[in-house]
Amino acid sequence: MSRKKFILSHGATCKNWTWSWSFINDEQKIIIFGAWDRYTDGNTTLILSEDWSIDTRGKKALGYDQSREHIRLIEEEGYQLMTFPLIYSNSNRDKAGIGPAKIKGFEKTLTKKSLTHIAGCWYATDSVIKDTLPEEVIEPNEYLEGVSKTIFVNSFERNAKARAACIAYHGSTCKVCDFDFKEIYGDIGEGFIHVHHLVPLADIQKEYIVDPINDLVPVCPNCHAMIHRTQPPLTISQLRKHIELSSGI
Numbered sequence: 252m253s254r255k256k257f258i259l260s261h262g263a264t265c266k267n268w269t270w271s272w273s274f275i276n277d278e279q280k281i282i283i284f285g286a287w288d289r290y291t292d293g294n295t296t297l298i299l300s301e302d303w304s305i306d307t308r309g310k311k312a313l314g315y316d317q318s319r320e321h322i323r324l325i326e327e328e329g330y331q332l333m334t335f336p337l338i339y340s341n342s343n344r345d346k347a348g349i350g351p352a353k354i355k356g357f358e359k360t361l362t363k364k365s366l367t368h369i370a371g372c373w374y375a376t377d378s379v380i381k382d383t384l385p386e387e388v389i390e391p392n393e394y395l396e397g398v399s400k401t402i403f404v405n406s407f408e409r410n411a412k413a414r415a416a417c418i419a420y421h422g423s424t425c426k427v428c429d430f431d432f433k434e435i436y437g438d439i440g441e442g443f444i445h446v447h448h449l450v451p452l453a454d455i456q457k458e459y460i461v462d463p464i465n466d467l468v469p470v471c472p473n474c475h476a477m478i479h480r481t482q483p484p485l486t487i488s489q490l491r492k493h494i495e496l497s498s499g500i
């Protein structure tokens with residue numbers, strides 16, 4: 252079965268079967284995005300980025316406006332987001348990485364997803380149970396293996412773009428204990444750090460966009476684990492106090 256047949260079999264369509272990135276079933280209020288393997292991390296997939304409005308040749312990307320409108324329908328008009336897995340191939344690209352993405356294959360499974368908007372990127376995350384409050388929709392909590400315990404983190408702490416912006420501004424030294432992975436481990440430690448999200452999830456509204464400089468802070472995995480020992484989590488200065496008290500400074 253072709254991708255087109257698969258999409259049509261779900262009552263969805265698009266403006267153009269060659270360049271469209273997403274599909275719509277108006278009757279059932281469903282928007283379908285392909286979830287590229289290369290943009291998928293666990294249960295979270297980057298489905299649209301403002302950066303994609305221009306293609307690799309520097310031209311206006313044909314699929315972007317349609318997909319942006321599809322995103323709007325999900326955000327503002329209650330359309331349900333669904334995704335199916337897409338397998339990427341770069342065989343259409345030249346050595347410089349220029350050229351269209353090619354679909355190597357896809358899976359004929361549609362999954363209901365929730366939409367999260369962070370720093371110009373839209374992510375499909377695991378769907379939540381229907382009757383949840385809007386504030387809970389953007390709380391796709393995930394577990395991250397820490398050094399001393401499993402840390403309960405939220406999607407903002409795992410978002411690659413927000414992380415990068417946080418580290419570019421704050422550096423990759425722990426804001427609590429000043430641990431620097433490069434200094435101790437050499438090259439292998441360069442750039443390694445966790446980021447901690449300072450805004451309590453309960454305070455986050457549906458339209459919240461993470462501010463990587465004010466809302467995220469670099470912390471080492473040990474301090475990160477200690478921050479999340481309490482509920483609500485400790486603040487940076489509270490944890491610093493704990494260290495100072497225990498070391499008698």
Ligand SMILES: [Zn+2]
Binds near residue numbers: 425475
């Ligand atoms: Zn630390």
Ligand SMILES: [Zn+2]
Binds near residue numbers: 448479
């Ligand atoms: Zn955290």
